[in-house]
Amino acid sequence: DSMEIAPDLITAALDIVASEGGGHVHWWVFEPNNIHRQLAHNAGLASGRHLVQMRRSLPLSDEQLAHAADFVTKPFRTGIDEDAWLAVNNAAFNAHPEQGGWTRDIVAARQAENWYNPEGFLMHWDDSSLSAFCWTKVHRDTEPQMGEIYVIAVDPLHAGKGLGRRMTIAGLAYLAKQNVPHAMLYVDADNAAAMSVYTSLGFTTHHRELAFVGDVAAK
Template sequence: MTSDASLPTPGRRLDALDVLTEDQAANVLALLSDAAASDGVQAVSEQGRLQLRGGRREGVRHLLLSDPDTGALLGYAQLEGGDPVEAPAAELVVDPEQRGKGHGRALGEALLKESGRRLRVWAHGGKPAARHLAQVLGMTMFRELRQLRRPLSPLDIPEPAYPAGVRVRTFVPGQDDAAWLAVNAAAFAHHPEQGSMTQRDLDDRMAEDWFDPKGFFLAEREDGGELVGFHWTKVHRAEQLGEVYVVGIAPGAQGGGLGKALTATGLRHLAAEGLPTASLYVDADNIAAVTVYERLGFTTYETDLMYRTES
């Protein structure tokens, strides 16, 4: 499905699509790569990049801003409106060579129109231009997501100490999918992005080159094998960076030190992979988690900001 929208000035064409062709997806990925090289940060999250391919995604819209004469891609935005409670969330990027020409504002105004002016927008890295655009669009900042980092050598953290009756093993694709999805949903019921992961989302990630079940740790009850927590790590080989991708604890198992033990297990794995640095993401207002990670030697490296409309 395609729709065209008139824009404030000539020289731009906007297509709003439910699905991208292979060529369109490749062009967007190339644009994102150029922007990341220029900005030092990805403008669209991993989830957003995965949603470029593989057909239609429920609630996802793609906005392509292009030159009407040459067809060259000037900018891209993705709008995801699948959450039944929260306003639709968006990410956007403009070609580094085409900035300062109003393309970002054109995309922002198109997102406001598509969402009925009920919108949340990520500004990854919190760049000044993104902050200015949010202000121009009449949006206010309400969420701060921090990227924390720490060196992995020396790895001066205690040995992981697991609660009595809990053992740790690695994830087995095809065998542990359903149990992991259930615990992930329960652990992140308050977190719209992580808690809503589906089998398709899991399959997307398992198909990526970085996926390695040896770095996906599951904590389970020795008696009965009930899954009570996990630590999924991720290796960014090009950047020589290990990531605490996600740590989740079942609600009934929280508060007993399981999260700290799983985090330590994952960090030891990343260090054994020869990586010099570990990273993770945490909401700034999650004081308990920030405190745990700071005690493990993590400090703030970068900040992502989310803005929203007041309506």
């Protein structure tokens, strides 16, 4: 049984990390349960980031699309918009473990991926100031094919204006035009505001993923 050998596998993995100089480890678990939590506890790992993958079918209804009928977005201009985007992203995700603190090098690495398409990187400007964005990704190699809201955020200076909802609708409308039947996104389980917006737009929970984390000393 896999659960019987799991403690040995976890110990072996942590030993490898220790032998390579130690460091901070993440053990991601799909649909975590109490057995996983006990295994993590026994290994000295604590619960970390808790993600919810949400999905909905496409396209949106006409009623939903009407909420963003006059909402204007423009595609990301590669080589021009990086600094403006970084400023908004890093302000919106200040102290976020993965999305905060991005640099031009990180952006360039994402732009080099074969899925990158600036047409699906939607920007909403307030005059010359970027106020919100929705970066999408199309997964052609999944069954069914899936459109993902990869990163979405509103400049904190523009919070409370309903931009997050309209930006989400704009992203979903773009994905529907790519002829993918379903949309998905990941959201932190403790982000009640975002969960509420996504639920109101027809997203439902597909599955949960939990990271057990800890620091491993070098041996």
